[in-house]
Amino acid sequence: xxxxxxxxxxxxxxxxxxxxxxxxxxxxxxxxxxxxxxxxxxxxxxxxxxxxxxxxxxxxxxxxxxxxxxxxxxxxxxxxxxxxxxxxxxxxxxxxxxxxxxxxxxxxxxxxxxxxxxxxxxxxxxxxxxxxxxxxxxxxxxxxxxxxxxxxxxxxxxxxxxxxxxxxxxxxxxxxxxxxxxxxxxxxxxxxxxxxxxxxxxxxxxxxxxxxxxxxxxxxxxxxxxxxxxxxxxxxxxxxxxxxxxxxxxxxxxxxxxxxxxxxxxxxxxxxxxxxxxxxxxxxxxxxxxxxxxxxxxxxxxxxxxxxxxxxxxxxxxxxxxxxxxxxxxxxxxxxxxxxxxxxxxxxxxxxxxxxxxxxxxxxxxxxxxxxxxxxxxxxxxxxxxxxx
Numbered sequence: 001x002x003x004x005x006x007x008x009x010x011x012x013x014x015x016x017x018x019x020x021x022x023x024x025x026x027x028x029x030x031x032x033x034x035x036x037x038x039x040x041x042x043x044x045x046x047x048x049x050x051x052x053x054x055x056x057x058x059x060x061x062x063x064x065x066x067x068x069x070x071x072x073x074x075x076x077x078x079x080x081x082x083x084x085x086x087x088x089x090x091x092x093x094x095x096x097x098x099x100x101x102x103x104x105x106x107x108x109x110x111x112x113x114x115x116x117x118x119x120x121x122x123x124x125x126x127x128x129x130x131x132x133x134x135x136x137x138x139x140x141x142x143x144x145x146x147x148x149x150x151x152x153x154x155x156x157x158x159x160x161x162x163x164x165x166x167x168x169x170x171x172x173x174x175x176x177x178x179x180x181x182x183x184x185x186x187x188x189x190x191x192x193x194x195x196x197x198x199x200x201x202x203x204x205x206x207x208x209x210x211x212x213x214x215x216x217x218x219x220x221x222x223x224x225x226x227x228x229x230x231x232x233x234x235x236x237x238x239x240x241x242x243x244x245x246x247x248x249x250x251x252x253x254x255x256x257x258x259x260x261x262x263x264x265x266x267x268x269x270x271x272x273x274x275x276x277x278x279x280x281x282x283x284x285x286x287x288x289x290x291x292x293x294x295x296x297x298x299x300x301x302x303x304x305x306x307x308x309x310x311x312x313x314x315x316x317x318x319x320x321x322x323x324x325x326x327x328x329x330x331x332x333x334x335x336x337x338x339x340x341x342x343x344x345x346x347x348x349x350x351x352x353x354x355x356x357x358x359x360x361x362x363x364x365x366x367x368x369x370x371x372x373x374x375x376x377x378x379x380x381x382x383x384x385x386x387x388x389x
Contacts, residue, residue: 001052002388005068005118009054012066012075013114017056020143024136024385025050026127027178028211028347029338030187030202031297031304032282034312036172038232039193039247040279043286044174045202046182048382051119051132055140058112063099065092068118080112085166094130097166098137101158102147113144122213122375127345130167131175134159135385138180143387152384153195156180170226171340182384189286193249200286202381205294207333210350210358212326213375214318214366216343225340228271228312235263235272248275274311278304298334298349302327305336314341318370322346325365329358 002021009019025046032042058064061080067073069091076092083100085093099109117136121129138155141147150158159176163169173192181188186199202209236248242262245251251259256276263269281300288296305323309315315323319337323346326335331354338347350358359376366374 001118002054005052005054005116008068009056009114009116012116013056013064019054019056020140021388022053022055022136022139022143022385023050023388024053024132024139024179025182025382026121026129026132027175027182028127028209028345028379029174029178030209030347031278031285031301031336032174033278033304033308033336033338033341034228034314035249035275035279035282036174036190036192037170037229038172038236038275038279039249040191040275041249041282041286042172042174042190042192043187043200043282044178044190045187045381046178046384047121047127048380049120049127049377050179050382051117051121051129051136052388053115053117053136053140055113055115055144057144058114061110061112063096063112064114065095066116067091068116069123080109085168091133093167094133094162095137097162098134098159099141100166101162102138102141102150104161105158107141107145107147107150109141109145113140115140123217127211127339128175128179130163130169131159131171132179134162135176135179139385139387152180153177155385170229178384180385182382184383185381187381193247200289202289203292204349205292206353207294207349207351208355209379209381210348210355211338211377211379212322212346212348212362213377214316214322214343214345215372215374216316216318224314224342228314231265231268231271232275234265235268238263238268239272248272249279251276252280253277270311270313274307277311278307281307294349295333298332301334301336301347301349308337308341312341316341316343318366318372319343319346321366321369322362322374325362326358329354329361331355332358 331351335348
């Protein structure tokens with residue numbers, strides 16, 4: 001893959017100079033959804049699919065982008081003087097935002113660069129193609145410009161900052177952190193309040209992680225994602241009148257039940273309940289996984305979906321069909337929506353002997369009820385962003 005992309009890079013931009021190649025993965029979150037901006041815990045893992053990037057510094061201040069995924073757009077040109085978001089810029093708003101954010105944080109770039117990317121994350125699937133591209137760009141800039149003091153955690157935070165402030169999606173840190181800090185065969189148990197984390201080996205005892213793509217594309221910038229965050233912030237402010245907390249993640253279920261009446265809006269109360277209960281589910285799920293209680297882990301995944309459907313209201317009819325059909329199959333230990341919501345994918349833990357039946361039955365019922373052909377990915381857990389040899 002890397003050699004093919006490098007060859008195409010040289011055909012587009014010419015040979016010579018120091019050309020670097022990097023990769024940043026997509027992610028799937030096993031449990032802990034919409035907790036990352038509420039000071040809670042998340043449990044994502046990096047995937048072996050993601051975004052490849054080939055790049056080289058230029059002598060002038062021009063920046064040129066090309067995506068193998070959007071060949072019709074050709075080479076998109078901009079410059080270090082034109083780091084502003086625009087609809088016309090399309091996908092290049094993400095790497096432009098990363099350069100812009102690094103400049104905001106005191107880094108300076110006197111030369112532009114040429115960049116070619118290719119991503120094998122399905123577009124609009126909710127597996128964090130945007131975070132993957134942001135982390136990839138951060139790593140490329142670190143390597144091209146010798147930003148030795150820029151750590152992988154800072155690359156993740158910079159990606160989040162650019163998505164929040166340049167691209168207008170008020171996301172939490174989970175997606176960028178998983179892409180930057182992933183580890184093969186492990187998920188990351190991350191406290192988003194402190195950024196303390198540990199790697200937990202994902203040992204599923206003859207079961208596999210299966211991602212099902214609903215083919216319903218979401219756009220978090222244009223969706224109710226920011227509304228959910230605002231609703232949680234409103235709930236937090238009202239709770240702070242009756243208890244000393246800095247985030248919803250500081251409460252457990254019992255504490256929340258005692259103070260929830262301070263939240264005046266029914267909607268905001270439901271959103272806060274999800275944030276609190278989902279955080280506690282995540283803590284229990286990681287403990288269950290460490291103890292080899294895979295079935296308990298699966299049950300907590302199921303409870304997570306119900307909460308995301310009913311209290312947080314980020315599911316949709318198509319996703320609910322996929323999950324409900326999955327639950328009917330005996331070899332499915334757990335299944336839930338994953339990612340920001342409003343479409344995208346489900347993640348399921350499926351016993352190996354049931355994977356074929358899972359794909360056939362869920363695929364048939366989904367097609368019958370929606371007219372859409374679902375896509376299935378049996379995934380492996382890979383490493384975080386890295387320079388390719």
